[in-house]
Amino acid sequence: MAAGLSDRSVPDIDRRGLRDRVYDRILDILLSSEMEPGARLSIDTLAKQLKVSPTPIREAMVQLERTGLVTREALKGYRVAPPLGPEQLDELFEARIMLEVEAARLAAPRAASFLPALQQAHEHHHLMGERVTDAMRGGEVPIRTIHDYFDADNAFHLVILDAAGNRYVQDMYANLGALTHRMRQAVIRGTSDVSEAAVEHAAILEAFASGDPSSPVAALRAHIEGVRARSLDDSPGT
Template identity: 65%
Template structure:
């Protein structure tokens, strides 16, 4: 029977080198946020901790350099990238604003296939937001699992738009900024209003796309990114 063919397909896709798995592990380690910015990332130490040889670790680090999460100095090794300064923050938002608006503009005419997926992501986003607000209102600590799901849902919404735009270079650029954006999200999540506002802004983008109004969609996306920027700098100031 051919019913098991997809199985094989998945298994084929899962066949990845050790380097890729090491990459994922270190990436996860960095995104958890438990590592001190500026601290050294010793190749040999990481290799021992992960119980592999230094070679695949070294390759993963080259790949990680691209994300901006680690910095390299020849003959001196790798370090966890320092936190984003104010100027770097501004540049990141300028770049992201350009990308997201352009992606929305390109995706708008092809909204037909996009909407279904976008609604699913949006609903999941809402569910996660509800859980976070509920936990925050109760004064309890928000579980790491919950915030991770929230970030994932938020990310899925934007990613759907980029994939609908159908430009592999835009997607690549978006992914490159993904790690940085993730670091930001963690910092932004301070109050319940942030969650509500973000979701409402997403809703306006979705609404405009449903109406087929491309200009309104790009404007709504612009407003969303600007909103994130505003909340970021505000929370940045309040947090420090």
């Protein structure tokens, strides 16, 4: 922890190089589903649109390729990755269960140190969830509201991941992050997930507070299995 990576908030103002900003910009475009799956991502076109040269675009694309959001064919260019099929969805959940359950196992002994943070994240998630359901009763749900809710949900899970203290597990989870976001976006319909997620998060919080090292593992597994089940319910309604 002494040489840890806690300095995530101060990346030297604007000292990240153009390639990182281009990466963020294209990532936003992809995550907001502004482009159809399979659509070509022309290097030159993107360069003109973002008012930069092809080189930083090219670097950002290499990085994006690793997230699974774009596919590359040598000498043919990049394309928006096709949507996740049922098998990929299943494998994604399997991978998430593996990572989060293991993270819970590692974090459980040190529950006391991060319980306040987890409690706070849970309350924030609960609040954001209420805003979503309120908006749903009124009809349209602003994109910003949905975005905030996803962020809050992700933050809750990240508290546990970070508490596990394994940088490789953290990296793996971050890699799956983009695909997870895309998956959630496609399965947002229905208010059920919001309320049930809050209940399950509460159960996870209680499990960590109980002191029993095996309870959080079971609670977390139940949560992700619950998300999976609710996703499958909605997926036929394409």
